[in-house]
Each structure stands twice: as structure tokens, then as C-alpha cells.
Amino acid sequence: MIYKNATEMAAALAAKEISSVELTQSHLNRIGAVDGDVKAFLHVDTEGALAQAAAVDADRAAGKALSPLAGVPLALKDVLAQKGVPTTAGSKILQGWKPPYDSTVVSKLKNAGVVILGKTNMDEFAMGSSTENSGYGPTFNPWDLTRTPGGSSGGSAAAVSAFEAPLAIGSDTGGSIRQPAALTGIVGVRPTYGAVSRYGLIAYSSSLDQAGPFGRTVLDTAMLHEIIAGYDPHDATSINASVPSVVAAAKNGDVKGMKIGVIKQLQGEGYQKGVQTRFTESLDLLASLGAEIVEVDCPSFEFALAAYYLIAPSECSSNLARFDAMRYGLRTGDEGGASAEAVMASTRDAGFGREVKRRIILGTYALSSGYYDAYYGSAQKIRTLIIQDYAKAFTQADVLVSPTAPTTAYKIGEKVDDPMAMYLGDVATIPVNLAGICGMSLPAGLAEEDNLPVGFQIMAPAMQDQRLYQAGAALEAALSSKWGGTLITKAPALAGGAR
């Protein structure tokens, strides 16, 4: 059963062919068998998950109306607060912290009866693209355990890809859902900014952060999307509008007559050959399904990476000021009458990892007087140009497409000492975040040179998330019929696992 899709699991639960306790236990067993190798989880909440599953089973036995995914298990990125369950954001500074409240995403999951198996590994405070910046060690890509699963939501992506959970939640500030989805051969969506509440999502860069769903199919991902999205008065940036009908769109995949824009700037030089080949192949497939393929020009995208690596560190240098050793989290150096400032500095040294320190220092520099206009100020103007490029492109096409990441999964340790090389991996995903629109990555096949998954990215205007699913479902159906199943069913077996 663990190799089925979430929708199939939900149907089996509804038909009482299996109980949620049994389904949850199977996933806990799978985690026990393979997570020693994959290391997707930072914390497995065995007791809490089984209790939640038993409650759903009792409700079902009592004939209560249940949500479509009730009783289906899920893996939660450790960036979201869950009451009473350790929540660290991958940082030593929050080791052992148990939030006294639930984030809105967690409340919505609990209300829908979705069973939370545990908290997944991530780059510390979501700063990274490989999950190697976690304070608790890296996660390994289930397709090849010597490689990274991408990041920062690498634990969530690996959990879904390794069949430890059919669904997961991640967060995407510069590509942190889409890029790991691409590198692990699954589906990941960054919803429109403001579509999913950020209440209880530990902030990295507030104007870019957005939580979103992972699944092994487009429809599974849509089902989860619909549960977590919606207006929340606890988040001042939450959009007060009805949730786009993403499930209906995923059930009616169709690109006939749809205009699909290929972004000129997001392909070619710097993109691995096998990535480019699979991308072009998917485009041909979409054309054969009746889509009209056009090329669009987004000249400012060339500067998106530079703007992002000023805006995100600037916002993080401000957001992470809250970790001051006073009210919660780690405190070190509080001895011999040390001042509050000295304790703060000692704690932040001990609690923050290398990449977090690097970004705080970069942000502090970009915001300091004398440099503010040249760096942060210019970056904000580039952001305007990127929004204008998208606005123009969306007059020429219904959705825009590109490869999700320029390469397939790289080796653990390969880029860890070269931050700039790591940052370049975000080149195709960052523009979506800067503009606050939505994007999906879905599997486009394996690159010929290394047999590793390639992601196909679809982008749509703000609050038009259903377009991602409509186009994504059509492409997924065409690719699956060509492959004889979804890509993930071709993943290699893990030692200790059943396949």
C-alpha cells in the first residue's frame, strides 16, 4: 500500500479496505527500514501519528463526514510549528524547542485528518539548496545515496520519493520546493504568495517565503494544496479570496489551445545536456497534445539571482534577530555576570551554522548605510523589472515553462565550499518568488548521462494556480503513458526496503 498514490490510499481508507492506523504503521515501518540511509526525518512522532490515525478511524466508524485525505499520512518540513512536537528549522539554536501553538498549515492538516508522521530535515532556516546546511547532518537522495536531494525542503522531498510518506509539506523561498521535487523525481508546488498562511512558518525572507505541497502525482499534490490554502487573519499577507480549483484542474488535464511560453533566458548555456533534452521532449509532447508553444523574452531575469541574494539575506538578517537567547531556544555564555549582549553573541555563534552566518553578514552589509541604495535599493528595482517581464510574458502565454534546475542531483559535498556554485542552482526558480506568482515542478524523465530525474517547471500568474495543475496533469498523463507508469515507479530499490 505504501507504493500507491495518496488518492488511492484515500480511496482504500474510504472503502474500509485498510485502517488509517494500519496505513500509518506501514509508513512508520518503512521509515524504520530506510531512514537510516535516507535521513529524511529529524523527528518521527510515532505516538502522535498513531493517535491521530486512531481518531480518524473512530470518526470513520462513527460515520462522520471526513475530508478527502483523512487518514493519509504526511511528512512535515521542520520549519512549521507543531504544538508539543520538536521544531528546529534545522538549526541548533532551536534544538529541543517545542512550540506552544500550531501553525495554520498544521491546524488545517489536523482538521482534515491528515496524519503527521514527523518533522523533516532541511537546510538551516531554509537557507540552502542541498539540505547539507542542516545543523543535524545532510539528507541523502533516494535515487542515489551519494547525492543530495536538493533543498532546502530536501527531507520532505526525499521522504515522498523514498515512499516514507505519500505526501509532504515544504516551503519555497527561492525554489526550495520545486528544486528538490525535480532532483527526487516527484511533484512539488509553490503556491501563489499569500495563498497559504505563513502563521507559524519560521521566517527566512518574509516577502518570498511560501509553504506548499509535495506528492508523487499532480492530483495528489492538488488534493493537499486545497487543504492547506485559504485566507487566514493571523497572516497580514494572506490573500482574502477563494482558493483556485486546483483539484478540478488536476482531474481535467488539458492543454488543447493553451499558449505555453518558453522563457528564452532560462535555458541553453549552463543547463546540463540531459536536462535540456528532457525539457525539449516535454515541449514536443505538449505541442502534440494541442498546445501552442511560443518563445517569450524576460531580459531582467539575468539579474534575478543577484537581486535574490541581496533581498533574501537582507530580510533574513532582520528576521533572525529574534534568536536572541532571551525567550526561547539556546542560551550559552550566561556565566560570570556576562552581559545580555555578550550572551546573545555567544549563543548566535554556537547556534547558527556557517551558511546562516554568511547570509546574516551579507544582509547586514547590504542594509548598512552607504551601501543600502547600491545593493538593497537596486535589488528592489530589479524586482519591479522582473514583475514587469512576467506581466508582459503572461499577455503572450497562459503559462510559462523552463527546466526547474540547470542540473540533476549533485554529489554530497561537491558544492559545499563554493557558495556561488550552489546559488547558481536556483537560477530558474528564483524569478517566481521575486514576483510572488506560483510554480510547479513535475518529473520530465531521467537525464541520459546520469540516469537521474529532471524537473519540468510550469509558472502561472498570481492566484491562477489551477493553470499549473491543468497543464501539469496533461503532461504527466502523456509522459506516464510513454513510460508505462509515473517516473517514481522507476526509482531504484533502497537497501532495507521492500523494493
Add this chain to the structure above:
Amino acid sequence: MSTLSRDEVAKLAGLARIEMTEAEMVDLSSQFGTILDAVARVQELDLIGVKATSHPQPLENIARPDVVQPSLTPDEALSGAPAQEEQRFRVPQILGEE
């Protein structure tokens, strides 16, 4: 080629309240040139007359009615405190000795 000296890193670390070892400061300083060169590309375009965007949405302050709502109990609020005393957060000294 941009640079950020060891002393500049030390100053920024002080502003950001992060104690750093000598090795860390030297390491950061040596990496910053490449990163600064990359981000300095934002200055290549003519941006005169372009409006700055700080946020993808047109934000307005939203105030809720001033009514009492359920909130954390003192015990819950203090549950993660590194040190506490008499239902308060206990912090290191914030003023000098005299």
C-alpha cells in the same frame, strides 16, 4: 573584484551580534569577493525612474478590533525559556554594574 576585509567582517559580525572566531572571519572574508561581485550585477542596469518593490502585494496595515482574545497561558509562553523566575523570563544583566 570586490573585497571585504577581515576587519569589515568583524564589524558586521558585531552589528549582527555574532561572536566569531578568527578563522571564521578570515574564511568569510575570503569568500565574500565572489559573492559581492555576483550580487553587484544589480548595479549594471540603468534603474533611474524604476520604482522599488519591497513586497509582491500592495500591503496595508490591518488592525483588528481591540477585544480580548484567547492567548497562551503564562506557563505556555514560558515553556521554551532558557531561564525563568516568578513567571518572568530571566535574562542576563542588561545594565552595567554601577
